[in-house]
Amino acid sequence: MDPILQLEGLRKNYGDHVAVDRLSFDVPTGSIFGLLGPNGAGKTTTIRMIMRVILPDAGRVLLNGEPVDDDRRRLIGYLPEERGLYRKMKVLDHLVFLGTVRGVPPGEAKQRASAWLEKFGLGDWATHKVEDLSKGMQQKVQLIGTILHRPRLLILDEPFSGLDPINARELKDLMLAMREEGVTIVLSTHVLPQVDELCDHICLINQARPILVGRLDEIRERFGGRTWEVEGGFGREELERLPQVEAVHSLRSRYLLDLRPDAAPRELLAALLELGEVTMFARFVPDLENIFIRAVEEDQSHAA
Amino acid sequence: MLHRILAIVRREYMERVRTRAFWLSTLLVPLFLGAVMVIPAWLAARGGGTFTVAVLDLSGRFAGPVGKEAQKLVNADTEKLHVTMVDIAPGPDPAATREKIKGQVQAGTYDGMLVLPEGLPDEGQPEYVAPNVAAFKLLSILERSVNKAIIADRLTAAGLDPAKVSKLTRRVDLKTLKLGKKGEETRDQGQGFLLSYGFVMIMYFSVLMYGVYVMRGVLEEKANRIVEVIIATVRPFELMLGKILGIGAVGLTQFLLWALVLLALTAPGAAAAIGLSGVELPTLPPILLVFFVVFFVLGFLLFGTLYAGIGAAFDTEQEAQNFQMVVTLILVVPLVLMMQIINQPNGALSVVLSLVPFFTPMLMFLRMTLTTVPAWQLASSIVLMLAAIVGAAWIVGKIYRVGILMHGSKPKLKDLVRWLREA
Numbered sequence: 001m002d003p004i005l006q007l008e009g010l011r012k013n014y015g016d017h018v019a020v021d022r023l024s025f026d027v028p029t030g031s032i033f034g035l036l037g038p039n040g041a042g043k044t045t046t047i048r049m050i051m052r053v054i055l056p057d058a059g060r061v062l063l064n065g066e067p068v069d070d071d072r073r074r075l076i077g078y079l080p081e082e083r084g085l086y087r088k089m090k091v092l093d094h095l096v097f098l099g100t101v102r103g104v105p106p107g108e109a110k111q112r113a114s115a116w117l118e119k120f121g122l123g124d125w126a127t128h129k130v131e132d133l134s135k136g137m138q139q140k141v142q143l144i145g146t147i148l149h150r151p152r153l154l155i156l157d158e159p160f161s162g163l164d165p166i167n168a169r170e171l172k173d174l175m176l177a178m179r180e181e182g183v184t185i186v187l188s189t190h191v192l193p194q195v196d197e198l199c200d201h202i203c204l205i206n207q208a209r210p211i212l213v214g215r216l217d218e219i220r221e222r223f224g225g226r227t228w229e230v231e232g233g234f235g236r237e238e239l240e241r242l243p244q245v246e247a248v249h250s251l252r253s254r255y256l257l258d259l260r261p262d263a264a265p266r267e268l269l270a271a272l273l274e275l276g277e278v279t280m281f282a283r284f285v286p287d288l289e290n291i292f293i294r295a296v297e298e299d300q301s302h303a304a
Numbered sequence: 305m306l307h308r309i310l311a312i313v314r315r316e317y318m319e320r321v322r323t324r325a326f327w328l329s330t331l332l333v334p335l336f337l338g339a340v341m342v343i344p345a346w347l348a349a350r351g352g353g354t355f356t357v358a359v360l361d362l363s364g365r366f367a368g369p370v371g372k373e374a375q376k377l378v379n380a381d382t383e384k385l386h387v388t389m390v391d392i393a394p395g396p397d398p399a400a401t402r403e404k405i406k407g408q409v410q411a412g413t414y415d416g417m418l419v420l421p422e423g424l425p426d427e428g429q430p431e432y433v434a435p436n437v438a439a440f441k442l443l444s445i446l447e448r449s450v451n452k453a454i455i456a457d458r459l460t461a462a463g464l465d466p467a468k469v470s471k472l473t474r475r476v477d478l479k480t481l482k483l484g485k486k487g488e489e490t491r492d493q494g495q496g497f498l499l500s501y502g503f504v505m506i507m508y509f510s511v512l513m514y515g516v517y518v519m520r521g522v523l524e525e526k527a528n529r530i531v532e533v534i535i536a537t538v539r540p541f542e543l544m545l546g547k548i549l550g551i552g553a554v555g556l557t558q559f560l561l562w563a564l565v566l567l568a569l570t571a572p573g574a575a576a577a578i579g580l581s582g583v584e585l586p587t588l589p590p591i592l593l594v595f596f597v598v599f600f601v602l603g604f605l606l607f608g609t610l611y612a613g614i615g616a617a618f619d620t621e622q623e624a625q626n627f628q629m630v631v632t633l634i635l636v637v638p639l640v641l642m643m644q645i646i647n648q649p650n651g652a653l654s655v656v657l658s659l660v661p662f663f664t665p666m667l668m669f670l671r672m673t674l675t676t677v678p679a680w681q682l683a684s685s686i687v688l689m690l691a692a693i694v695g696a697a698w699i700v701g702k703i704y705r706v707g708i709l710m711h712g713s714k715p716k717l718k719d720l721v722r723w724l725r726e727a
Contacts, residue, residue, distance in 0.1 A: 051536040053709065070539060078536045084529030089319060100311040102537050145533070 002065060004029040004153050004184045005050070009059035012045050019045040021208040023059070027153075027186055027201070032179055034199035034216075035188040036292065041205040043188040044081050047157050051078050063153070074102055077151035081158045081188075083142050085130045091117070091141055092126040098145035109148060116144040120170075136167050143171070147178075154178065155186045160194055172198060192288040202288075204295055211299040212291070223294060224286040226259045228268065233276030244268045256284055308538050309546045316521065316550025321557060330558050334565045337502065354386040355442050358405050358414040362398055362422040366453055367391050370420065373449035385441060390414070409434060418446060425454045425461075500673030503596055504642065504666050510600060511665065512635055514555045515607040519624065521547055522615025522708070531708050540705040541697075544616075548608045555604060559597060595672055602689040603665030606696055607635060613700035616707035617723075623714045638666035649675040659685050661692035699724065 003026035010023040020042040027033045035043050049056045052073050061068045063075065085094055092113055099109025117123050120140045125133060133141065139162065147154065156175075160168050175185055175198060189195060195202060195216075202219065204212035212219060230239075231254040239248050239255055244263035249256040259268055272278050286294075320326055361367035371389040378387050395401045405417050415436070421428025430450050432443070456466035522544075525531040534543055610631050618624035641663070645654045649671045658667040658677075664685045671677050706723035707715070715723075 048532075053532060053536050074537055078533070080529075080532040080536065082529045082532055084533075086315075086319070086524075086530055087528055089315075093318075097311060097315045098533070100314075101308050101534065103307070142533075 002029065003027055004064060005186070006062040006065075007046070007050070007059070008062070010046065010049055010056045010061070011058040012042075012049060012054065012056055018208050020049070020056075023205070023208075023210055025203045025210060025213045027184060029184055030179065030182055031201045032175060032185045032187060032199045034195040034202040035186060035205065036192070036195060036202055036288075037190065037205035038296075039190060042208045043190075043205060044157055046205070047078075047080075047155055047186075047188060050155060051076065051080075053080075074149070075151055075153065077146045077149070077154040079142060079146045079154075079156045079159055081161070083139075085138055085141060085145075087129070087131040089130055090127055091122070091130060091133065094130060095141065095145055095148060099148040102149040104149050112148055113144060116148070120144065135162065136164060139163060139167065140170075143174075151183070153184045153186070155188075157188045158190075159187065160189060160191060168194075192292060196288050204292065206296050206299055209299075212295045216288075219291060220286060223291045224284050226261070227284040227286070228257045228259060228265065229280065229282045229284040230255050230257055230272060230278065231280035232272060232278040234272065238275055242268070242271050244271055254280065309542050309549070312534075312538065312543060312546025313550040313553065316547050317553050317557075320517070320551065320554045326554065326558070330561050333506075334562055338569075353439070353442075354388075355415045355439070356388045356390060356413075357442075357446070358390050358392050358409070358417045359420065360392050360394060360398070360402060360405060360417060361420045362394050363420050363424040364394075364422075366420045366424055366450075366457070369453035369456065370418070370449050373452045374445055377445045377449055385445075387442065387445065389418075406433065415439075416442075418450075420450070425457045500592075500670060501642075503592075503673070504639075504670050507596065507600055507603065507666050507669060508635065508639060510555055510559075511603045511607050512632065514551055514604055515611040515631070515635075516628075517551050517554075518548055518608045519611035519615040519628065520621070521551065522612050522704075523618070523621060523624070526616070526619060526708060535708065540708055541701045544609075544612050544701065544704050545697075548605065548612060552601065552604050552608065555600065556597070559600070563593070592669075592673060596669060598686070599665040599669045602686065602693065605693045606661060606665075606689065607631065609693065609696040609700050613696075613703045613707075616700075616704040617710075617715055617720060618707075619714070634662050638663045638670075641667065642670060645670050646674060655681060659688060661685075661689045664689050 005027040006024075007026075008024050010020055011018075012020045023042070023046060035046065037043050045054070048054045050061050050068065050073075052068060052070060063072055066072065068076075089097070092110065095113035095117075096106055096109045099113060100106050104112070114123070114126065117126055122133075122137060122140060125137065130138060130141065143159075146156075154175075159171060163171060172194070175187070179185060187195070187199065199216055201214065202212070202216050203210055229251065236248055236250065236255065239245060239257060242257075244260055244267050245257050246260045247258040249258075257268065259265065269278070269281055272281065359367045359370065367389075371391070374387055374389060378385055392401065392405060402417075402419065405414070408414055409417050416432055416434030419431040419433065421430065424430070432446055459466045459469050525534070531543075538546075611628070614624050614627045614631065617627070621628075638657075641657055644651075645657070645667055648654055654667070654671060657663050658671050659681065660667075668677065668682065668685045672682075702724050703720055707720075
């Protein structure tokens with residue numbers, strides 16, 4: 001299937017500071033796409049350029065194969081990192097406003113907003129002022145406002161920030177349910193466990209540059225595919241002497257062995273059995289944090 | 305594009321019209337203005353009352369004539385005023401008598417004491433001693449009767465007939481007639497001017513108030529961080545336009561409500577029904593009311609745009625204060641220049657000033673109430689204002705676009721200029 005969103009060579013400078021540099025990636029239709037990176041890497045600037053809140057110095061953004069303009073961007077549901085509500089407005093009025101400003105007829109907007117409020121357990125709050133709501137409730141109202149016009153693409157910038165675990169769980173469930181309905185979600189975050197749980201594709205940005213883009217399982221394979229986690233009656237020095245092993249890392253009582261590209265796992269296991277008893281031999285699955293740190297390190301050593 | 309701007313206009317309008325502040329100000333302003341217009345007329349109409357004045361005549365010959373003149377004036381007055389003059393004999397010790405009567409005035413036996421000194425008509429100054437020296441009607445009657453009596457005395461002494469002199473020297477009042485466009489003459493005793501002054505003040509306060517509303521609205525959107533959600537959907541310029549139009553519509557609604565109140569008051573019989581019969585309410589020609597609305601709309605669009613830019617450039621009202629002050633000062637200039645315009649509504653300076661877009665709403669309107677402004681001047685002032693509004697919107701739109709996402713450090717003038725170049 002064609003990608004729903006394509007970024008082609010996006011660049012943004014602020015004076016001498018390069019906020020985003022030659023950024024390109026595709027977001028496959030129907031995926032949950034994680035836009036990752038440390039604080040200040042350029043995630044929010046990238047998203048703002050997708051939404052045309054700021055305009056890129058170079059490059060372009062395609063939605064369903066066509067350049068995003070001021071009209072087409074309304075097909076996207078956008079929850080900015082800096083989000084808020086008019087405090088004095090009544091909750092339902094506010095949602096109707098957010099709906100109509102995105103082109104939903106007022107009657108329709110009211111119906112949909114009421115249904116969502118019920119679903120999130122806020123039905124009784126519809127006629128209260130926004131300022132009477134707790135912060136968690138306000139965040140739900142913001143989220144409803146984002147999806148009221150039934151966008152096929154959602155862009156959520158740090159959606160979990162400030163959510164308690166229960167609300168975070170609700171948001172995750174909602175995102176998974178929306179993916180079931182075929183909605184594509186771009187999720188920017190620096191909290192990695194959530195990405196592990198949700199995303200099938202990622203783009204890792206560091207210092208304005210993309211350093212890792214692709215399917216999460218393939219990336220895991222790349223970073224962990226040749227690494228084996230072993231435990232048994234052998235020591236580090238013996239392992240380092242094995243011809244099949246490129247590098248050895250300690251992990252508590254176990255070892256992580258990077259296999260040489262020309263060696264087969266079967267040969268490594270045979271060699272280990274020669275050394276002594278083997279109580280564990282498993283392919284190592286790196287978590288995202290591992291990948292993240294290694295990718296950033298590699299990127300910096302390339303740069304240096 | 306239109307329905308989205310309309311959604312913003314609608315929100316601005318509904319959220320403001322629903323507030324208690326809107327209805328309070330809508331109610332209180334006419335009440336206040338009504339009070340300012342009606343109370344003096346009402347007070348003047350009820351200057352009546354019953355007064356007893358003790359007259360201590362040390363000259364021995366003026367109490368009679370003064371009393372007579374006073375009675376004549378009281379009789380000539382159509383209002384319910386009764387003045388009783390009580391002659392007091394000075395006795396052997398006039399100073400003691402004065403003190404004694406003073407005591408009686410304090411005790412309330414008399415409302416006041418009129419002292420006619422011994423040296424009259426050539427020396428000494430008549431005195432009126434009373435706890436309430438603000439009873440204007442009574443004071444004016446006393447002063448005029450003392451004057452008349454003494455002048456008559458002097459005239460007689462000089463061998464002239466007071467009645468004849470008074471007839472020869474009677475006042476001539478100038479009748480002021482306002483010449484209209486079609487040569488019609490209408491009677492104007494200054495109410496027209498007072499009313500136009502009032503309307504210029506309303507214009508000033510309305511443009512200022514609704515302009516500052518625009519600024520606060522923009523600041524609020526920045527402060528509560530809703531702005532990014534909105535400008536990811538509509539262009540910043542559309543948001544700005546929607547906000548200005550929505551708030552302007554609130555102002556027009558207020559005027560409409562006021563006009564309805566005024567209409568109800570001037571309806572035949574309405575004034576009498578609320579006990580204001582006899583109070584003459586000044587009227588303004590309908591064409592002026594139309595131009596009042598036209599100039600309010602133009603003025604609000606211009607200043608509302610400037611205030612929107614200030615709101616976008618800063619984070620808080622405190623930070624915005626300096627720039628806000630500059631704009632407000634521009635708005636105050638016409639008030640300072642009002643006297644110049646009033647004295648010479650068609651002078652070269654007045655014409656030029658009223659063509660300056662920032663001053664047009666107040667000064668051109670003021671001139672229209674005072675004189676017949678040539679059509680070309682009126683048309684040019686409106687064209688110039690429209691040009692100024694488009695220019696302001698173009699510049700402010702750029703500042704708005706950049707500023708609305710900025711927060712943190714307070715921008716300086718050179719930052720604003722940089723934004724203009726970047727946008």
